[in-house]
Amino acid sequence: MPDKTIALMLGSARTSGNARGLAAWLTSILDKQLNANTSGDSHDAFHIVLVDPTKSPHPLGPVVDGVRMPAMIRDPALYSSPAVREWSAFISSCSAVVVLTPQYNWGVPGELKNSFDHLYWEWRDKPVLIVTYGGHGGSKCAAQLKDILEGGLKMPVVEQPILITLPVEYIRADHRVPTDAPPPDFLQSYQEAVENAAQELKQLLSAPAKAVEH
Numbered sequence: 001m002p003d004k005t006i007a008l009m010l011g012s013a014r015t016s017g018n019a020r021g022l023a024a025w026l027t028s029i030l031d032k033q034l035n036a037n038t039s040g041d042s043h044d045a046f047h048i049v050l051v052d053p054t055k056s057p058h059p060l061g062p063v064v065d066g067v068r069m070p071a072m073i074r075d076p077a078l079y080s081s082p083a084v085r086e087w088s089a090f091i092s093s094c095s096a097v098v099v100l101t102p103q104y105n106w107g108v109p110g111e112l113k114n115s116f117d118h119l120y121w122e123w124r125d126k127p128v129l130i131v132t133y134g135g136h137g138g139s140k141c142a143a144q145l146k147d148i149l150e151g152g153l154k155m156p157v158v159e160q161p162i163l164i165t166l167p168v169e170y171i172r173a174d175h176r177v178p179t180d181a182p183p184p185d186f187l188q189s190y191q192e193a194v195e196n197a198a199q200e201l202k203q204l205l206s207a208p209a210k211a212v213e214h
Contacts, residue, residue, distance in 0.1 A: 003093055003094075003095065004044075004045065004046045004047060004095055005046075005047050005048075005049055005093055005094045005095060006030070006034070006046055006047070006048045006049065006094060006095060006096045006097070006098060007049055007051050007090070007091065007094045007096075007097045007098070008023055008026070008027060008030075008048050008049065008050050008051060008098045008100060009051040009053075009097060009098065009099050009100065009101075009112070009115065010023060010050070010051060010052055010053055010100055010101070011053075011099065011100065011101020011102060011108070011109045011111070011112035012053070012101060012102050012109060013052075013053040013054050013059075013111055015054070016176070017102070017176070018102075018133065018166065018170055018176055018177045019100065019101075019102070020179050021176055021177025021178050021179050021183075022100060022131075022133060022164070022177050023050055023100055023179075024177075024178075024179045024180075024183075025177065025183040025187055026098070026100060026131060026194065027048050027050070029191060029194045029195060029198065030048055030098065030194070030198050030201075031046070031048055033194075033195050033198035033199060033202070034046040034048075034198055034201070034202055046095075048098070049094075051090075053111050053112070053115070056086070057083060057086040057087045057090050058087075058111075058115070059111065060081075060083055060084065060087060060111075060114055060115060060118055061114065062114055063114060063117050063118055067080065069120075070117070070118060070119050070120035070121075071120040071121070073120070073121070074121060076088040076089065076092070076122075084118050084119070087115075087118060087119065088118075088119055088122050091119060091122040091123065091126075092122050094126065095126070095127075095205060096126060096127040096128065096129075096201060096204070096205055097123075097126055097127070097128040097129075097155075098128070098129045098131065098201075099112070099128060099129070099130050099131065099145060099149075100131045100132075100133075101131075101132055101133075101138070101141060101145075102132070102133055102134050102138060102141070103132055103133075103134040103136075103138035103139075103140060103141035103142075104141070106140045106141075107140060107141055107144055108141050108144050108145060108148070113148070116148060116149070116153065120153065123149070123153040123154070123155055124153065124154050124155070125154065125155070125156065126155050126156075127155065127156045127157075127158070127201055127204035127205055128149050128155045128156070128157050128158070129157075129158040129161075129162070129197050129198075129200075129201050130142050130145050130146060130149070130157065130158070130161040130162070131161065131162040131164065131194075132145075132161060132162070132163055132164070133163075133164035133165075133166055134164075134165070134166060134171075135165065135166060135168070135171055136165060137163030137164060137165045138163055138164070139163050142161040142163060145161075146161070156204045156207070158197050158200045158201050158204065159200065160193070160196075160197065160200075162190060162193055162194055162197060164187070164190055166186075167186055170184075
């Protein structure tokens with residue numbers, strides 16, 4: 001069984017963007033909600049691990065191994081790329097996934113899509129929460145991700161995605177969500193939605209595992 005690690009996957013590799021600040025804000029809320037009733041023992045607590053697309057086990061790049069489709073690979077040793085084998089081991093060790101991503105040109109950032117496409121069985125039945133952001137909240141990206149993750153990869157998806165509308169100064173000017181300071185006021189209106197989503201994610205984590213098709 002995977003341990004109590006939750007992968008917080010960033011969809012943006014832009015170091016000057018809002019991803020890391022939003023991740024810090026999101027982690028704070030999720031950690032509090034997911035571990036609200038734990039005994040205080042670190043072994044009982046969920047641990048949220050930031051997955052930065054610019055750092056190991058990333059970047060993975062495009063899917064170039066045409067010998068076997070990921071859905072045909074049940075033994076990770078059969079992945080031809082050491083980086084993909086490392087990615088497989090990491091995802092297999094996680095109990096759930098949170099995706100935090102901007103919307104690029106009405107869709108999913110390419111590097112994020114590649115991250116999912118390199119694997120298949122490792123994602124199956126792993127609960128996932130979708131959080132998108134942009135000038136209009138990233139709803140088109142969220143809808144695409146739901147189709148990909150729920151339909152294609154058979155992942156249980158938290159019903160309501162979190163759609164964060166960034167003020168224009170956080171997109172076209174130099175305002176950024178900070179990583180080491182109190183979050184900006186506009187994020188307060190999303191806190192309750194994140195708390196509710198965390199509780200649903202926790203319920204999905206406690207649901208009986210489904211039989212995996214072969």
